[in-house]
Amino acid sequence: MDTAVDLHWGRVMNLASLDLNLVVALRALLEERNVTQAGKRIGLSQPAMSAALARLRRHFGDDLLSRAGGRYELTALGMTLLDRTTTACDMLERVFSSQATFDPAQEExxxxxxxxxxxxxxxxxxxxxxxxxxxxxxxxxxxxxxxxxxxxxxxxxxxxxxxxxxxxxxxxxxxxxxxxxRWVFLVAEDNPRIGDRLTLDDLARLPWVTYQRTHDSPAVRQLSMLGIEPRAEISANGFQSLPFLVAGTHRIALIQELLAARLLGTAPVRVMEAPYDVVPxxxxxxxxxxxxxxxxxxxxxxxxxxxxxxxxxxxxxxxxxxxxxx
The missing domain is CATH 3.40.190.10 (Periplasmic binding protein-like II)
Incomplete structure (x- = not known):
C-alpha cells in the first residue's frame, strides 16, 4: 500500500506516545551521517544530539549509523528510513503550514x-x-x-x-x-514511407519515439489490443523534443494535439490522425x-x-x- 507516511515500521505505533522532535533529529542524522553536523543543522548541542541518537537506537533496536573507519555509514534500516523520514518531515511541514484563510491579493x-x-x-x-x-x-x-x-x-x-x-x-x-x-501522430514532412493517411501497418513497421516508457500512455497500450507492439527506437523525457526527434527520419511519435499546435513550425513534421479510435x-x-x-x-x-x-x-x-x- 502506497502511503505518504508509514508509521508502522514493523509494529503499530501510537502517535501520542512519540516525540515528533525525534523525527527531525532522525532526518538530520541520516542525511548528515555525523552527530555534530546534525546537531548544528537543527540547533542542538553535541551531547543533546548524541542523546537523541541513543533514544532512536533504542526505539528501532538498530544502530542506524555504524562507524566505518573514520566516518559513519547508514545501516540497512537507516537506508530504509532515509526516504521515509524525508517524506514524513515534508508531510508534517505541509500539515502545520495549512491555513484557515487565504487572501490571494495579500499573501505570499x-x-x-x-x-x-x-x-x-x-x-x-x-x-x-x-x-x-x-x-x-x-x-x-x-x-x-x-x-x-x-x-x-x-x-x-x-x-x-x-x-x-x-x-x-x-x-x-x-x-x-x-x-x-486528443492524441495525434507526428511524422517527418519528407518521410517517403507514409502516404496521406497513417495506417495500422505504418504503426507496426516504423520505428517510434516515445515519452519515457513505451507503454506509459493508455493510447499506446490500446495498440496491444490490436496486435501491435510499438518498436521504440528512442525514449525521451519530454514531449517538446518529439518533433525534433522525428524530423528527417522514418520515425513516428504520439503527441497531444494542443501541444502540437503550440509547436507548429518548430520542426519540419506533419501532424496526422491516428488510424484507430484512440482513447481521448x-x-x-x-x-x-x-x-x-x-x-x-x-x-x-x-x-x-x-x-x-x-x-x-x-x-x-x-x-x-x-x-x-x-
Missing part, C-alpha cells in the same frame, strides 16, 4: 506541482498567468514527472501540492478535472487528501478548474489550433 505562498513538459506548456503557463493576476505574491515550482509515478503516487503527492497527469496512469486520490485533449486524454490535477480543507489549496484548485475549462476544446477557448492531416 509557494505551490509545488509535479508535471510533464506538456502539462507545463499547455496548462501551467496559463495557470501561472491567471494566478498572478489574482495573487501577485504566489510562486510556482514545477517538478518533472518520474517514470515510476504510478508506483509512488502517495509519496509524490505528500511532498507536493499536486500532480498534473491524465486519467489512466494513477488512481485512488482526489482530482480536479481540467481539460480534454482527460488531464486532471491530483492532490493528497491532507490538502482538502487548506484555504490556499482550495484557491489553487478553484483557479486550476477555471483555467482548465478555458482550455477544453468544448469551451471554444483553446487558443491557436489546427486540424491534423488525414
Amino acid at each position: 505562498h509557494e505551490f509545488t506541482l509535479i508535471a510533464s513538459d506538456y502539462a507545463v506548456t499547455v496548462f501551467g503557463a496559463e495557470l501561472v498567468r491567471a494566478a498572478h493576476a489574482e495573487a501577485p505574491g504566489v510562486r510556482f515550482h514545477f517538478r518533472q514527472v518520474s517514470p515510476d509515478v504510478d508506483q509512488n503516487t502517495g509519496t509524490l503527492l505528500s511532498t507536493s501540492d499536486g500532480l498534473l497527469i491524465p486519467h489512466g496512469v494513477v488512481s485512488g486520490f482526489p482530482t480536479v478535472e481540467l481539460f480534454r485533449d 486524454l482527460q488531464e486532471a490535477l491530483w492532490w493528497h487528501p491532507v490538502h482538502t480543507h487548506d484555504a490556499a489549496h482550495i484557491w489553487l484548485r478553484e483557479i486550476a478548474a477555471r483555467v482548465g475549462a478555458k482550455l477544453d476544446p468544448a469551451s471554444g477557448h483553446t487558443g491557436q489550433g489546427h486540424r491534423p492531416q488525414g
Whole structure:
C-alpha cells in the first residue's frame, strides 16, 4: 500500500506516545551521517544530539549509523528510513503550514506541482498567468514527472501540492478535472514511407519515439489490443523534443494535439490522425487528501478548474489550433 507516511515500521505505533522532535533529529542524522553536523543543522548541542541518537537506537533496536573507519555509514534500516523520514518531515511541514484563510491579493505562498513538459506548456503557463493576476505574491515550482509515478503516487503527492497527469496512469486520490485533449501522430514532412493517411501497418513497421516508457500512455497500450507492439527506437523525457526527434527520419511519435499546435513550425513534421479510435486524454490535477480543507489549496484548485475549462476544446477557448492531416 502506497502511503505518504508509514508509521508502522514493523509494529503499530501510537502517535501520542512519540516525540515528533525525534523525527527531525532522525532526518538530520541520516542525511548528515555525523552527530555534530546534525546537531548544528537543527540547533542542538553535541551531547543533546548524541542523546537523541541513543533514544532512536533504542526505539528501532538498530544502530542506524555504524562507524566505518573514520566516518559513519547508514545501516540497512537507516537506508530504509532515509526516504521515509524525508517524506514524513515534508508531510508534517505541509500539515502545520495549512491555513484557515487565504487572501490571494495579500499573501505570499509557494505551490509545488509535479508535471510533464506538456502539462507545463499547455496548462501551467496559463495557470501561472491567471494566478498572478489574482495573487501577485504566489510562486510556482514545477517538478518533472518520474517514470515510476504510478508506483509512488502517495509519496509524490505528500511532498507536493499536486500532480498534473491524465486519467489512466494513477488512481485512488482526489482530482480536479481540467481539460480534454486528443492524441495525434507526428511524422517527418519528407518521410517517403507514409502516404496521406497513417495506417495500422505504418504503426507496426516504423520505428517510434516515445515519452519515457513505451507503454506509459493508455493510447499506446490500446495498440496491444490490436496486435501491435510499438518498436521504440528512442525514449525521451519530454514531449517538446518529439518533433525534433522525428524530423528527417522514418520515425513516428504520439503527441497531444494542443501541444502540437503550440509547436507548429518548430520542426519540419506533419501532424496526422491516428488510424484507430484512440482513447481521448482527460488531464486532471491530483492532490493528497491532507490538502482538502487548506484555504490556499482550495484557491489553487478553484483557479486550476477555471483555467482548465478555458482550455477544453468544448469551451471554444483553446487558443491557436489546427486540424491534423488525414
